[in-house]
Amino acid sequence: MSLRVYNTLTRDKTEFETLEPGKVRMYVCGPTVYDSAHVGHAMSALVFDIVRRYLTYKGYEVHHVMNFTDVDDKIIARANQLGVDPAELAEKYIGEFRKNLADLNILPATENPRATNEIDRIIEMVNRLLESDAAYVADGDVYFRVEKDPDYGKLSGRKLAEMNAGARIRVDDRKENPMDFAIWKSAKPGEPAWDSPWGKGRPGWHIECSAMNLHHLGPQIDIHGGGNDLIFPHHENEIAQTEALTGKPFARYWMHNGMLQLKGVAMSKSLGNMVTINDFLKEHPADVMRLIVLSSNYRSPLTFNDEVIEANERALDRLLSALKPALPNASGASEEVLENLDEQLEATQKGFIDSMDDDFNSAGALGNLFDLVRAINQARAENATDEQLAPAQDVFKELTGVLGLQMKSSETAASSADAFIDLLVSLRQDLRESKNYALADKVRQELAGLGVVIEDTAQGSSWRWE
RNA sequence: GGCGACGUAGCCAAGUUGGUAAGGCAAGGGUCUGCAAAACCCCGAUCAUGGGUUCGAGUCCCAUCGUCGCCUCCA
Structure with missing residues (x-):
């Protein structure tokens, strides 16, 4: 092609x-x-x-x-x-x-x-x-x-x-x-x-x-x-x-x-x-602007309003979700899951190139990338290890890079607050283990007010900037 | 008035040579969770309207309505 x-x-x-x-x-x-x-x-x-x-x-x-x-x-x-x-x-x-x-x-x-x-x-x-x-x-x-x-x-x-x-x-x-x-x-x-x-x-x-x-x-x-x-x-x-x-x-x-x-x-x-x-850049990551442009045909009028900005902000989050590491203590995914991931990887590569080859159809190319996001997330949910996820994530990074997406998570780099947040999250974990949910929820809520989102898994809690 | 582009689900939007509609966001249901969050699963359109060509049209032709750009500086 x-x-x-x-x-x-x-x-x-x-x-x-x-x-x-x-x-x-x-x-x-x-x-x-x-x-x-x-x-x-x-x-x-x-x-x-x-x-x-x-x-x-x-x-x-x-x-x-x-x-x-x-x-x-x-x-x-x-x-x-x-x-x-x-x-x-x-x-x-x-x-x-x-x-x-x-x-x-x-x-x-x-x-x-x-x-x-x-x-x-x-x-x-x-x-x-x-x-x-x-x-x-x-x-x-x-x-x-x-x-x-x-x-x-x-x-x-x-x-x-x-x-x-x-x-x-x-x-x-x-x-x-x-x-x-x-x-x-x-x-x-x-x-x-x-x-x-x-x-x-x-x-x-x-x-x-x-x-x-x-x-x-x-x-x-x-x-x-x-x-x-x-x-x-x-x-x-x-x-x-x-x-x-x-x-x-x-x-x-x-x-x-x-x-x-x-x-x-x-x-x-x-x-x-x-x-x-x-x-615009005061309020939103650069990738959001790029995503808005990518999501429609470059020759057509581009709808630009708060709703579109918001939707693309979420879409960026979804793209970023593909790069999350394996679950803690992931035991490895089944053959079937890995095969599926591999198939999607190839389909995405081909679809991406076919789309872009057709007069830079970036919206079509993005659609292919989202399919790969789903496959990666599926594999992760099915216990794929970091090593098993890596090939797909590498291709994903390569292709988003071709589109010029930076794919930086929105967190504002490592801040000096990190150690304190780690401490709070750790203390909250203790509270949860002692079933003091009221106080644990309060900590989560207060941190949320400061832009810190806590995510609990069976293996422990992690946090990220909103 | 002239030239050009466009009109696909609640919103954004893809759809080369015509063969029964990607993806994202939102909404809803479910799994998971102490509750959440995240992730995963399920769920929606016959393609502005009216004709025509065709075995078959979102995809070609005509008309109508509507939106937008250019015709003056503008990405």
Whole structure:
């Protein structure tokens, strides 16, 4: 079974074949850094982290580039509003975003280029587009000439004629066609600006990604990713520019994640229905966010609300239950139980790969993992020893690792309180043996109030943080 | 208005080439337990609606209703 990937460009799933055997060039549009990142950014980053991890698991060497847009209208506006330097503002949020990604256990991209580090190359690219007549200068701005591109609209399924008829585009007399877009913007007073053959200015939004792709990955790449809100105009324009320049098909596979839905609608700053990554991680383990993303198709809208968060918190607990050790004094499981465990282990491995091979069907893959959880827990309940559980648990750890799950139990590491809790639990055990249940229950209840859950077994009591 | 996606049990959600519906959460019953907790076992849907193609459709076609995204900056 081989990997199949859904391509927005062709609107179907096709077999995944790279330009160069064994190597994947992947570019994912990163954020414009003018504010704290929200859970929607987290979703996108997680989706492509999962893609990358799986490709790596399949044996590919993945060159993963994610940019930071660190100069644009919004950054300038926010910086002016706060009375700070735009570059400093961008720097601050780049740092914060990097930390968010690390906290979410997202692998750092191979490279994180920034628009402001690519100015020379952008200018060179604009120049070449002008030379080939694909662009024109107007009052210090440079526009891309969409009519020059016979394929314009192929990614988003739009036709120029129809878009013009749409008429929600504001008219700009300097443009030859209303759909022409700026690849270089002349600077207004007080704005960050760089010298160019067309006067002081800064790059347009779309051109930076084209330039970075060209510079860091080459004229053709394997995967280009981003949120589906970027399909038009951003990615459409990227294709137009890059292909106008190279004359070759740009990205082999265009992958787009669906939007995270907060209370039924996409998050937006204007609606004020934002949940930042920082907010989320204050309340929940990173694995919960990842599990939410994993549990549905990456291309579909993702339902995100308290109920979903709660459900996935429990689901994480269930996954973690598979890693619990054997029962104390486990006597060993029967042949039949072990056979069953072994069968499930193989079924899970196969099912996991089949699912992920089908356009990264992580929800299906998770289903397979839960089947293995049940089998492991069953075996444990049937007295399997640690040694008997180990093979299945190892595979389980390997596969959850492929999905980027950290699988750390929620306990806050070893704390200095541990010894005291051990003592209390031990004393409570004495109380139980002397049938002083009232006091024993009181101890359990008081500890529960402090977040310590006690579990009694025939062989004794254990405890864990809630 | 144009383009696109989606509508599966209380909630989330999977379901390549059509052959009678994964998994998670919640609810309920049971085993275990002094009582709990944890774990284990049992239990639920004919797939928005209406037509059509077919021996047979959640899975293809048409229509209707509904939700969402994009068309302007947005992961």
